[in-house]
Amino acid sequence: MNKMLNNQSTYVSLMLTVFGFQADALASETHRKAHNQSMEEVVVSMPFVQKAAETSQPINILSGEALLEDVNNTLGGTLQGEIGINSASFGPGVGHPVIRGHTGNRVGILQNGVGTTDVANQSPDHAESVDVSLADRIEIVRGPASLLYGSGAIGGIVNIIDGRVPDRVPESTELLLEQTRNFNNDEDRTAFRIDAGRNNFAIHAEGFSRKNDNQEIPGFALDVAAIEALEEIQHGDEEHEEHEEEEEAENTLGFIGNSNGKSSGGALGLSFVGESGFIGFSVSALTNEYGLPPGSHEHAHGHEEEEGHDDDHEDDHDGDHDGDHDDHGEEHGEEEVDFVRLEMDKVRYDLRGGLKFGSGFIESVDAAFAFTDYTHDEVEFFSNGETEVGTTFDNEGYEGRVVAHHRGNDNWSGLFGIQLTNNDFVAAGEEGFIPESDIQNLGLFAFERYQTASFNIELGLRYDTNQVESGQCESDENAFSASGSILYDVNESSNVFFGMTNAVRTPSVEELFANVDNTTCGRPADDEALVLHAATNLLEIGNPNLTPERAQNFELGYRYHTGPITGEINAYANNIDDYIFLNVTGAEFEEQLLGEFTARDTKFRGLEARLSFDIYQSEQFGISGSVFGDQVRAKFDAGGNVPLIPASKVGAEIEFYGDQWTVHLRANNVFEQDNVGDFELPTDEYTLFSLYADYHWNMGNEGELKLFLRADNLSDEEVRNHASRLKNFAPEPGRTVKVGLRYRL
Numbered sequence: 001m002n003k004m005l006n007n008q009s010t011y012v013s014l015m016l017t018v019f020g021f022q023a024d025a026l027a028s029e030t031h032r033k034a035h036n037q038s039m040e041e042v043v044v045s046m047p048f049v050q051k052a053a054e055t056s057q058p059i060n061i062l063s064g065e066a067l068l069e070d071v072n073n074t075l076g077g078t079l080q081g082e083i084g085i086n087s088a089s090f091g092p093g094v095g096h097p098v099i100r101g102h103t104g105n106r107v108g109i110l111q112n113g114v115g116t117t118d119v120a121n122q123s124p125d126h127a128e129s130v131d132v133s134l135a136d137r138i139e140i141v142r143g144p145a146s147l148l149y150g151s152g153a154i155g156g157i158v159n160i161i162d163g164r165v166p167d168r169v170p171e172s173t174e175l176l177l178e179q180t181r182n183f184n185n186d187e188d189r190t191a192f193r194i195d196a197g198r199n200n201f202a203i204h205a206e207g208f209s210r211k212n213d214n215q216e217i218p219g220f221a222l223d224v225a226a227i228e229a230l231e232e233i234q235h236g237d238e239e240h241e242e243h244e245e246e247e248e249a250e251n252t253l254g255f256i257g258n259s260n261g262k263s264s265g266g267a268l269g270l271s272f273v274g275e276s277g278f279i280g281f282s283v284s285a286l287t288n289e290y291g292l293p294p295g296s297h298e299h300a301h302g303h304e305e306e307e308g309h310d311d312d313h314e315d316d317h318d319g320d321h322d323g324d325h326d327d328h329g330e331e332h333g334e335e336e337v338d339f340v341r342l343e344m345d346k347v348r349y350d351l352r353g354g355l356k357f358g359s360g361f362i363e364s365v366d367a368a369f370a371f372t373d374y375t376h377d378e379v380e381f382f383s384n385g386e387t388e389v390g391t392t393f394d395n396e397g398y399e400g401r402v403v404a405h406h407r408g409n410d411n412w413s414g415l416f417g418i419q420l421t422n423n424d425f426v427a428a429g430e431e432g433f434i435p436e437s438d439i440q441n442l443g444l445f446a447f448e449r450y451q452t453a454s455f456n457i458e459l460g461l462r463y464d465t466n467q468v469e470s471g472q473c474e475s476d477e478n479a480f481s482a483s484g485s486i487l488y489d490v491n492e493s494s495n496v497f498f499g500m501t502n503a504v505r506t507p508s509v510e511e512l513f514a515n516v517d518n519t520t521c522g523r524p525a526d527d528e529a530l531v532l533h534a535a536t537n538l539l540e541i542g543n544p545n546l547t548p549e550r551a552q553n554f555e556l557g558y559r560y561h562t563g564p565i566t567g568e569i570n571a572y573a574n575n576i577d578d579y580i581f582l583n584v585t586g587a588e589f590e591e592q593l594l595g596e597f598t599a600r601d602t603k604f605r606g607l608e609a610r611l612s613f614d615i616y617q618s619e620q621f622g623i624s625g626s627v628f629g630d631q632v633r634a635k636f637d638a639g640g641n642v643p644l645i646p647a648s649k650v651g652a653e654i655e656f657y658g659d660q661w662t663v664h665l666r667a668n669n670v671f672e673q674d675n676v677g678d679f680e681l682p683t684d685e686y687t688l689f690s691l692y693a694d695y696h697w698n699m700g701n702e703g704e705l706k707l708f709l710r711a712d713n714l715s716d717e718e719v720r721n722h723a724s725r726l727k728n729f730a731p732e733p734g735r736t737v738k739v740g741l742r743y744r745l
Contacts, residue, residue: 045113045139045159047148047415047447047458053561056458056487056497057143058570058608060085063136068742069692069710071133073210073263075109075158078132081668083608083630084570085140086646088723090535091730092185092215092259093290093342094127096120098723099142100572100606101632101645102155105508110149110159112352114401117372117423119393122434122510124725125292125535126393129346129374131265134176134193134206135162143499143555144483147462148445150419151481152505154551154576163195165280165352166202166271170195172702173745180740184733185259187212200273204282207266215259217734218716222251222295226681226728233679234586234593250294256730258291258339269350277355277364288344293730296535337380340390340534344376363407369400378431391431397423397439414448425509433531433540435518437470437509455488466506471518477548479504485555493562499555507546511580511597514542527589536725538595540582546599550577567611574604581642584679593679602642606632621658627651633675643677646723647685663693673722683722689714703745712736 041061043052052059060082062070072078074095076087086098096103104121109128118129132138142156149157174195181188189210196203250257264287271280349371356364373396380390403417421441427434445462460483468475485499515531517524521544524530530539557570578599587594610628617623629650634642651668667689674682694708712733713719719732 041137043139043141044161045110045141045148045157046145047460048413048449053495053559053566054487055145056456056485057141057145057499057555058084058557058568059142060140062138067132067135067138069708073212075128075130075132075160079138079140079158082140083610083628084142084606084632086723087721088124088644088725089721089730089732090125090724090726091256091291091293091296092212092733093261093288093292094125096124096128097140097158098646099140099155099158100574101604101634101642103723105152105511106154106505108146108149108153108157110157111348111370112161112165112350112368113149113159114350114368114370115399115421117348117370117395117397117399118346118374119376119395119425119427121508122393122427123533123535125296125342126376127288127290127342127344129286129288129344130160131208131263131286132160132162133189133191133208135160137161143553144458144460144485144501145447147460147481147483147501147503148417148447150441150443151462151464151479151503154503154505154549154553154574162267164204164206164267164269164282164284165350166195166197166204166269167273167278167280167352167354169197169200169202169273175745176742178740178742180738182212182736182738184736184738185212185215187738197273202271202273202280204267204269207264209262209264211262213260214255214257215733216255217731218254218718219731220251220253221256221293221730223720223728223731224251227295229681230679230728252294257294258341259293259730261288261290263288263290276357277353279353280351282350284348284350286344286346286348289341291339291341292535293726294339295729296726336383338383339381341379341381342376343379344374346372346374348372361406363405365402365404367400367402369398371398372396378429389429391427391429394426394428395423397421411450411452412448413451414446416446417444419443419445431531431534433515433533434510435470435473435513435516437468437513439469439509440467441465453489455486457487458483458485460484464504464506468509468512470509470513470516473513473516473518473521473544475507475512475544477506479506479548494558494560497555497557497559499553501551501553501555503551503553505549505551507543507548507580507597510540510542511546512542512544514540514597516542516544530589530594532592536582536595538582538584538593539589541594541596543597546580546597547578549579549599551575564614565612567609567613569607569609571607572605574606576602576604579636579642586679601637602634603637604632604634604642606630615654621656623654623656625652625654628653635675641675641677643680644723644725645673645675647671647673647683660697661693661695664691666690666692681728683720683727686717686719687715688712688717688719699743701745703743706742706744708740708742710736710738 041052043059070078076095076097079085079097080087084100088096088098088103097107099107109116116129120126120128139159146153146157176193178191191208193206267282267284269282271278351369354366375394377389378391379387381387399421401419403415405415423439425437443464447460450457462481464479466477481503483501487495487497489495533540552575555572559568579602580599582595583598584595608630612626615623615625631648634645647670649670653666655664669687672685676682691711694706696704696706699705713735716735720727721732
């Protein structure tokens with residue numbers, strides 16, 4: 001503990017020191033690099049059109065070359081280099097964003113302002129159904145403005161802006177072609193994107209395909225000592241020799257078994273763009289197949305199954321997998337499941353439009369609607385070579401929103417809008433611990449801004465009705481949330497902001513009804529009826545009597561932005577009454593741990609900071625640097641730590657660049673995490689070193705060809721991610737080298 005406190009004290013001192021760095025020690029001229037440009041970019045996810053440096057709340061933006069450099073196969077992996085953000089991995093195929101210690105239902109994942117409609121929040125082994133490699137930008141909004149998209153996004157929202165429905169006609173055809181090779185897992189990836197138009201019509205087309213082998217790691221995949229220590233904590237001094245022998249037999253050296261995967265997707269969009277607005281439509285498809293590391297997905301056959309479970313539903317999926325899998329429910333005797341793979345398919349239809357009015361109270365109206373058909377099969381591969389679909393997850397639904405901006409009155413301006421969501425959720429099969437449910441939401445929201453030359457004030461209100469129907473059981477909750485923020489310009493190059501949010505999050509379907517009898521709306525009379533959630537290895541039990549969470553968030557920040565130096569520091573306090581979590585007390589049924597969704601009051605405290613600056617500039621080349629870090633501490637008011645909270649981190653980067661080349665080196669130190677929850681072990685400190693380099697050639701007709709290289713974990717260190725439920729079964733990648741060639745027109 002003392003070591004952790006000393007590390008964090010050093011980190012805080014460093015952040016305060018770098019913000020005392022004087023601008024006159026830096027070069028007077030600057031070469032604007034991508035990571036500094038983000039403060040000048042207009043943020044489209046905010047209530048009002050503003051540059052990032054002028055917003056009254058913390059914003060992260062990844063766009064342009066900075067986004068292309070950081071692109072990862074998972075959303076969390078792409079964003080984890082940003083301050084305040086981590087990734088909750090579940091093997092190489094899954095990476096959920098963690099914002100200020102929050103993930104899952106407390107983080108909103110959006111595409112062009114509309115929800116993704118998948119099942120990523122229902123289980124840690126379910127990946128987000130998005131690919132960001134061809135996106136224009138990703139905006140992460142924390143603080144009061146998140147109410148624009150839903151009161152439940154206590155941690156914040158991630159908005160992926162991809163241009164699939166064009167809102168402008170390009171002056172000339174824009175083309176991107178890219179081919180990459182990852183030597184760690186032999187991944188090959190091919191992608192293209194075209195944006196073109198003529199007269200008033202614009203078209204967008206994109207596609208990608210990738211395939212990878214198993215991920216390489218230093219050492220063994222399973223941390224046997226940690227697994228045994230957890231067994232002792234969970235079961236006392238009982239011997240589990242058969243279980244231990246099984247784990248040892250599954251261990252692999254130098255790679256993670258069953259971590260190979262493949263994915264492909266594409267989109268086609270068409271818009272009509274006029275002087276007063278636009279209207280457009282797109283259709284997109286995504287497939288993603290990935291494996292779960294050995295030992296991560298406990299076999300669920302051991303509990304009683306209902307015969308003929310949802311035969312009609314299975315019929316709907318006949319032929320989806322080219323006949324490779326046996327019909328669900330086929331008997332396999334005593335055959336054991338060797339491994340499990342997830343096969344995802346998603347089709348999404350988007351309709352978007354905007355209209356500006358030359359006069360009147362309403363200045364403009366923006367509307368977006370998306371219909372999504374999502375499904376994934378969890379396919380079990382048996383030791384005798386046979387396969388079957390163990391569980392199928394379906395989520396079909398729509399989300400729509402309309403936002404009207406009204407004209408200002410003196411210093412006032414504002415907007416108001418409505419949001420509608422309707423999802424039909426089904427989990428059919430042996431792991432169907434969440435009942436079939438109809439989930440509906442209606443949200444009304446309004447934001448107003450008062451602006452002067454030196455400060456602006458923003459006020460937001462949101463009212464939601466959330467309904468979850470499952471058999472005879474129903475939850476119908478209303479939520480009223482409010483927010484306010486103020487930004488004061490200290491001078492032309494710096495400002496301070498303060499924000500407050502009182503947000504209400506209603507319980508989700510799994511928190512309410514997991515393993516709940518949908519006729520009595522209570523815990524089953526016989527525990528034999530409980531269905532194992534294999535990804536957590538728990539018999540999870542919902543609580544229909546849960547009340548909404550109520551979060552009070554307070555935020556204080558400072559920004560400094562000039563040509564040669566850009567920086568920010570944010571401190572926040574998040575108090576959550578009736579924080580809902582999966583409580584594991586040690587109670588068991590047939591040697592299987594039980595987890596019950598319950599609520600406790602909690603407190604989150606955190607600090608985030610980054611500083612980027614120019615060191616040297618000449619006609620031939622320049623040097624710039626940056627330092628960054630964040631920490632979050634989360635405790636229950638009654639005592640104990642909130643589980644799976646990421647460790648504090650601090651890092652530095654130095655960049656060398658010329659007219660046609662860039663090289664930068666990065667070091668990121670993640671401290672030991674020993675503030676652990678129940679049935680959780682500490683995680684060791686580690687340091688990651690990475691390198692990025694590129695060189696580009698001008699190809700004529702405004703074309704550019706770029707050769708690039710990215711190398712991560714250069715020291716090939718064993719990394720166990722504390723935010724991952726799978727840290728003892730699947731470490732993060734070992735030394736990774738990726739090379740690519742990209743052509744842009």
